[in-house]
Amino acid sequence: MSKIITIIKDTMSDHDKIHSLGLDVKKFALAIGRIAVLIGVSYVILAPLIGIFVNSISSNADAYDPMVYVLPKNPTWEKYTLVLERMDYFSTMGSNLIYVITLLIIQLLVCSMVGYGFARFDFPFKKLLFACVVVMIIIPANTIMLPVYLTFREFDPFGLMTLINGAPVNLMGTTVPMYIMTFLGTGVRSGLYIYIFTQFFRGLPKEIEEAAFVDGAGVWYTYFRIMLVNAMPAVITVTIFSLVWQFNDTFYAKLFLISDETVISKKIASLQATITNQDQILEVVIQELYLNAGIVLVLLPIVIIYIVLQKYFIEGVERSGIVG
């Protein structure tokens, strides 16, 4: 009798074991599947980048060698030296970064201010105005491009310029239009940033401000020294988005005819032609190696900024109420 019981017990525990083993196998299979998908997708994302980098360091002989795959036989940096010179890299990149970073600071100040206004104050037509922010996100920029172009070609707000200069000013070819638009909260994707800030400020507890108010802080002091400091996740999210999108923006750069001395992405568009004409490199295959070197150089600073900020960025997005 006791034997039977032990046998039953044994089989039962075996059954449990098998059951748990089954679960383990299932978990294992799921994990393998997940790793496979993640690696696959990562490959799709990284493959073109690796290809560009490899091309940029291959020598001319490698470009024609069918045996070369991924690893060039004679890696060389000589493509970079020429491209650095032809693109006027350091000065162009410097002024481009200054352009992007100053615009970023304006974006942060203006959009957080407007967002704070929407989140914490009650005024008539607030809902309607906030709907206008959403409309701004939705409407494609090409709808307003012509009037904006005309406005800045003969820039004369309320006849002020005529009063000072005697004639409207042509701002085409300068960066001023971009600064003006950003300052007025209508820069590159400003609507989205206003939205992010509004949602974030709404999520912050009101008690902080009330405490500040009781302690005698004014509205501006509260905004600058208390709310903006607490809005770090939103600030970082907007920082990355703004840096990247402003850097990659070609629409406004083309529209305002901003010179390629300040916008490096315009230089990359003409790099191949420059190399063909100035250096008499006529083989398309070789030209592409130079082009790839140029692309690596253009992407480099933005990738570095992203890698430095990415940890805060992903945390920030999770907490910044981008989801409302």
Added chain:
Amino acid sequence: MKKRMTLNQKRMMMGYVFILPWLIGFVYFYVRSIIMTVQFSFSELTMDMINGGYKLINVGFENYRYAFQVHGTFSQNLTSSIFGIILDVPLIIFFSLFMAMMLNKKFPGRAVIRVIFFLPIIMASEAIMDSLQLSEMMMNGGISPMSSEASITSSDSGVNVRYLIGVFLDLGLPISLLEYLITAVSRINAIITASGVQIIIFLAALQAIPGSLYEVADIEGATGYETFWKITFPMVMPHIITNIVYTIVDSFTKSYVVEMAYNTAFGQFNYGLSSVFSIISTVITLAILFFVVGMIQKRTFYYT
């Protein structure tokens, strides 16, 4: 002091002060511009290059008639853009939701994978894409390689897509479904690069779901499948709307119609026609948005 404001009125004024820069910008650059664009679309605009300024001659619906009936490629590009977007949106949404759920789990190397996944956001530089495409075009002797046919047959993935297509056809899958899947697979690169921001939004949404819901489901013995459809999916539903809106707007700004509007204005100096292109594309975007959001909104569950 003639009249003292109450505290509420003061705060009201402060609110306006805070949003003032944006309000000016919105009225000056958006409201005014939209009205002007509509006006341009009904007229023939000639720029006065010497004295500055421009002249408008009212031509009624002539520009619209031209765009739809005379212009060679506009209607074609418009419909292909719209169909492309309608096909892409579900793919991007499901792909990004799937990816966000994967990235939300804890596993070794998650930080690295996340960095890689959001790279497309910072790589989406139009100038770079254009120059690469141009150089490829020159390599092929001036023929654009960007046709879907080419990308299927000469796919770099090392998988024989033709063979797989044959297998699925033998299985008796409906051809229309198969075609959809094939285009999806051959455009996987475009879909992945287009879904960076969407993954972020879904990831943030998934993090916001209270863990207690999953605990309850676990105690009640729900399977993973049930948990997904009964908890995860309804909870991220509002963000699916956000993502659909973002995807539609984003793909429309990148579509060929927008490029055409730009080229018509600044390449051929036909400002009236360009305004027509802009207005039609905007109206269609808005119509699709309202239709889709209206459809989903009714079925959306809001937790709070």
